[in-house]
Amino acid sequence: MSLIKPRKSTRSTMAERESPDAGGRERLIGAALKLAAEKRSLLALGVRELGRMAGLNPNTFYRHFKTLDELSLAIVDEFAEDLAPALRAIRLSGLPTETLSKRTVEYVFDYARQHPEAFIVGVRELHGSSHRLQQAIRARIRLVAAEMSEDILAINNVPGISADMLEELAEPVVEQVFHRTLDYLEEPKRRAELVRRTAHFIDALMTGAVALKAMKRWD
Amino acid sequence: MSLIKPRKSTRSTMAERESPDAGGRERLIGAALKLAAEKRSLLALGVRELGRMAGLNPNTFYRHFKTLDELSLAIVDEFAEDLAPALRAIRLSGLPTETLSKRTVEYVFDYARQHPEAFIVGVRELHGSSHRLQQAIRARIRLVAAEMSEDILAINNVPGISADMLEELAEPVVEQVFHRTLDYLEEPKRRAELVRRTAHFIDALMTGAVALKAMKRWD
DNA sequence: CTCCAATGTAGACGACTGTATACGCGAGCG
DNA sequence: CGCTCGCGTATACAGTCGTCTACATTGGAG
Numbered sequence: 338m339s340l341i342k343p344r345k346s347t348r349s350t351m352a353e354r355e356s357p358d359a360g361g362r363e364r365l366i367g368a369a370l371k372l373a374a375e376k377r378s379l380l381a382l383g384v385r386e387l388g389r390m391a392g393l394n395p396n397t398f399y400r401h402f403k404t405l406d407e408l409s410l411a412i413v414d415e416f417a418e419d420l421a422p423a424l425r426a427i428r429l430s431g432l433p434t435e436t437l438s439k440r441t442v443e444y445v446f447d448y449a450r451q452h453p454e455a456f457i458v459g460v461r462e463l464h465g466s467s468h469r470l471q472q473a474i475r476a477r478i479r480l481v482a483a484e485m486s487e488d489i490l491a492i493n494n495v496p497g498i499s500a501d502m503l504e505e506l507a508e509p510v511v512e513q514v515f516h517r518t519l520d521y522l523e524e525p526k527r528r529a530e531l532v533r534r535t536a537h538f539i540d541a542l543m544t545g546a547v548a549l550k551a552m553k554r555w556d
Numbered sequence: 557m558s559l560i561k562p563r564k565s566t567r568s569t570m571a572e573r574e575s576p577d578a579g580g581r582e583r584l585i586g587a588a589l590k591l592a593a594e595k596r597s598l599l600a601l602g603v604r605e606l607g608r609m610a611g612l613n614p615n616t617f618y619r620h621f622k623t624l625d626e627l628s629l630a631i632v633d634e635f636a637e638d639l640a641p642a643l644r645a646i647r648l649s650g651l652p653t654e655t656l657s658k659r660t661v662e663y664v665f666d667y668a669r670q671h672p673e674a675f676i677v678g679v680r681e682l683h684g685s686s687h688r689l690q691q692a693i694r695a696r697i698r699l700v701a702a703e704m705s706e707d708i709l710a711i712n713n714v715p716g717i718s719a720d721m722l723e724e725l726a727e728p729v730v731e732q733v734f735h736r737t738l739d740y741l742e743e744p745k746r747r748a749e750l751v752r753r754t755a756h757f758i759d760a761l762m763t764g765a766v767a768l769k770a771m772k773r774w775d
Numbered sequence: 776c777t778c779c780a781a782t783g784t785a786g787a788c789g790a791c792t793g794t795a796t797a798c799g800c801g802a803g804c805g
Numbered sequence: 806c807g808c809t810c811g812c813g814t815a816t817a818c819a820g821t822c823g824t825c826t827a828c829a830t831t832g833g834a835g
């Protein structure tokens with residue numbers, strides 16, 4: 338009576354599966370990233386669809402998440418908590434001023450290369466239809482922006498810049514880098530150029546703000 | 557025999573309808589904008605859903621569009637062809653240099669206020685999952701950016717700037733303004749501030765690029 | 776007046792969906 | 806040992822979906 342069925346009857350209907358030996362939760366997250374990256378918004382996925390791609394029964398989803406929203410937030414947390422501290426470390430590493438922005442951009446772009454789906458989905462959902470998810474991502478962006486502002490003031494990387502100017506500029510900068518990761522992923526041939534341009538963008542914005550202030554054209 | 561049914565039997569099951577007397581095509585476009593703005597991606601809508609909101613039979617959709625993609629592209633064309641020429645007209649209106657960016661931003665933001673759904677959906681789909689639609693919107697953005705570059709060179713609005721610098725900066729500028737329209741719509745209390753900040757952004761970027769070039773820190 | 780093309784409607788089909796209910800198994804703890 | 810609990814499965818139901826086929830109305834061109 339203990340050998341009625343080898344237990345992997347449906348499990349072995351794989352051929353398309355996400356990290357075969359991971360727990361169901363990780364498999365579902367992986368499947369969600371893969372599907373959302375190449376098809377539609379995270380919250381427009383179906384639990385059956387997810388189960389199928391993860392090689393699991395549809396109902397297994399509910400063992401781990403109450404709703405798709407919950408799964409989505411779990412994904413955001415995972416990557417944000419990984420990336421933010423690394424960026425701060427770069428800024429505090431004592432690199433020469435002129436290469437700091439470039440180095441940061443390079444790091445983010447390379448990180449994106451290692452987690453492409455996360456960025457594709459992340460940027461998508463930042464502008465997506467779930468207000469909840471959108472706010473979660475924006476909060477992470479703002480956190481990174483705030484840390485960046487703080488560090489720039491501390492190491493006096495951009496002479497002449499003030500706290501209120503940074504408060505205005507930091508978030509657009511972080512958003513810009515975030516957005517550019519997608520071009521970086523999609524156009525491998527332009528990667529060097531994209532790093533250069535994105536660093537230009539940051540430097541020009543900061544330098545220009547200081548210059549405008551000196552010309553009394555700020556405010 | 558000519559009065560069997562007043563012909564509006566199902567038509568009058570409205571209570572929620574889009575411009576009651578417009579043709580089916582316009583009603584469907586309106587319904588698509590409204591639904592996509594507050595719920596999910598344009599291409600994730602259902603033709604039945606659209607028909608319902610437009611007060612039409614589900615099948616009527618196919619009388620006007622082959623696919624949702626086709627409807628989406630029609631929407632993009634409609635607004636892009638309206639907005640682009642107006643922006644060009646502002647730049648060529650001979651306004652003083654320092655107020656030009658602000659004036660342009662004001663115009664776009666006000667236009668967004670008159671067509672909120674179009675911008676909510678537009679920004680969403682720019683980062684959405686339909687590569688086709690994404691490309692269509694990007695093409696329009698690039699067109700506006702190219703026209704802007706051309707005009708700036710022609711009226712010598714930013715002394716010291718060159719064509720290749722503009723080629724690099726114009727697109728991020730247009731994208732930034734496009735993105736900011738959403739904040740403008742969502743946060744009525746910050747509207748004046750958002751106009752100011754967005755104009756700052758443009759001016760700082762241009763000014764900064766010229767400054768970096770002079771410092772030999774460009775390239 | 777007739778005919779046609781454009782537009783809208785009606786009904787039906789099979790496929791797929793979310794989720795409720797119930798069952799199976801194995802690890803860990805008493 | 807026995808029991809529970811976390812995880813995965815099986816089945817079933819009612820609802821929604823896209824789309825096919827067939828029909829109705831209407832405005833204008835001939």
